Amino acid sequence: MAAGSISEDEYWDSIIFFLTLSSKIDSKWTIVDTKDGRRFAKKTEVFILSTENKESTMNDDVIRNTELMEEQEEDTAAFQVRGNSDVEVVTYEYHILYSPSYGVPVLYFNAHTQGGKLLALEEVWKRVPDVYKERLSEERWTFITQQEHPLLGRPFYYLHPCHTADLMKNSPVLTDKRHYIVSWLSAVGPVVGLKLPLEYGKLCVS
Amino acid sequence: MSDDGNESRDSKNTETEEKSTPASPSHVAETKIDVLLKPAGDAPIMKKKKWAVDRNKRIGWVGEFIKKYLKLTAQDSVFLYVNQSFAPTPDTEIGSIFDCFGSDGKLVLHYCKTQAWG
Numbered sequence: 001m002a003a004g005s006i007s008e009d010e011y012w013d014s015i016i017f018f019l020t021l022s023s024k025i026d027s028k029w030t031i032v033d034t035k036d037g038r039r040f041a042k043k044t045e046v047f048i049l050s051t052e053n054k055e056s057t058m059n060d061d062v063i064r065n066t067e068l069m070e071e072q073e074e075d076t077a078a079f080q081v082r083g084n085s086d087v088e089v090v091t092y093e094y095h096i097l098y099s100p101s102y103g104v105p106v107l108y109f110n111a112h113t114q115g116g117k118l119l120a121l122e123e124v125w126k127r128v129p130d131v132y133k134e135r136l137s138e139e140r141w142t143f144i145t146q147q148e149h150p151l152l153g154r155p156f157y158y159l160h161p162c163h164t165a166d167l168m169k170n171s172p173v174l175t176d177k178r179h180y181i182v183s184w185l186s187a188v189g190p191v192v193g194l195k196l197p198l199e200y201g202k203l204c205v206s
Numbered sequence: 207m208s209d210d211g212n213e214s215r216d217s218k219n220t221e222t223e224e225k226s227t228p229a230s231p232s233h234v235a236e237t238k239i240d241v242l243l244k245p246a247g248d249a250p251i252m253k254k255k256k257w258a259v260d261r262n263k264r265i266g267w268v269g270e271f272i273k274k275y276l277k278l279t280a281q282d283s284v285f286l287y288v289n290q291s292f293a294p295t296p297d298t299e300i301g302s303i304f305d306c307f308g309s310d311g312k313l314v315l316h317y318c319k320t321q322a323w324g
Contacts, residue, residue: 163320170247172290172316179291186293187285198306201292 004169005103010177014105015041015096017178017205018185025199032095038151041096047193049088049127089114090127094194096181097150104164105184108149108156109192121146121157127193144192159188179203207241207257207271237261239304240312243272246287247318250276256312259300265315266296272317287316 001007006014015031019041022029028043095108111119111127119127121144143160164184171183182203186196238258245251252275259268269284278284287293288307304313 167285167320170249170318170320171285172246172287172318174291183287183291183293186295187287190295195295196292198292198294198298198302201289201294201307203289203291 001103002165002169004165004167004171006177006180007103008098008100010180011098011105014178014181018181020205021182021200021203024205025197034151040151043094043194045092045094045193047090047092047127049090050086090119092193094189094192095149095156096185099161102161102165104161104168105181106158106161106164107185107188107192107194108158109194110156118155124157124192157192159192164188207259207263207268237301239300239308241268241300242312242314244314244316245318246290246316249284249318252276261299261301261304263300264297265294265300265303268300268315269296269317273319276319278319283320285318285320287318288313290316 019029019031028045029041030043031039032042033039090111090113092109092111097106097108098104099106111124113119124144143163144157145160146155146157148154149156167187168180168184171187174180174183182196182200185194186200189196238260241257241259243252243255243257252272265286269286272286273282273284276284285293288303294303300313307313
């Protein structure tokens, strides 16, 4: 395999390891089985964004708000019923799939408003935190486009895998290939609003 | 990193020395984290590897600092990893990272750079 890439078996070993970490840390990742026997890893994240300052969205305060909301579902319902018009609720969905042609994982994602409207790429980019915005505009390793989801057949945004192998071959050498997904996702995720808590870095599965 | 940035151009300074300025009270030294930077992949080796960083500095700031120190282009990205396998989000404070991953009074960070396009 090319430097920085992994085989599909190694990929699944790493996904299983990653899911075990998730089940201990934040339980946010699951495996989804499709009708035709395929599977992928998925996470959903709800962001409550202030429409007043869309530039500084997805900051820590917002995410803390969201986590509080998720814990107290009744409060969430009450919040929505109040019809607060100066915030918007955006649901992000992240999927991890394997690309056999590049030999790397690929991150697919979509973002919907409460009304079910799919966010346009421009709107996705507007919500990227400033510190990552520079990366998107200047740093060529991040390349977000839209294509048909290989397993679901619907349009999804995805981080193009062409630079993933380059990124991974320059990353610190992994003592265990099962750490691949953590290493990859922790580096590329933040650009599209996907943050892995520090706990993941401890790699403790027991 | 421990003062106004002149340290980065001072290649004679190879040890982690606290540069106390008239403006910094002695207790500030206790809030700095000893960071050891190690290259990964084909990242260039930094002449000065040990740095004292304020606890509340974000790791993204450290990445930008390394980028300038190594005179990388705007198209290059620097990534920092702890435990050789996890990249904290750029807005994570060095102090928090040290609390989780520091040992022997220091925090080891591996840095790597991606190739520019083309």
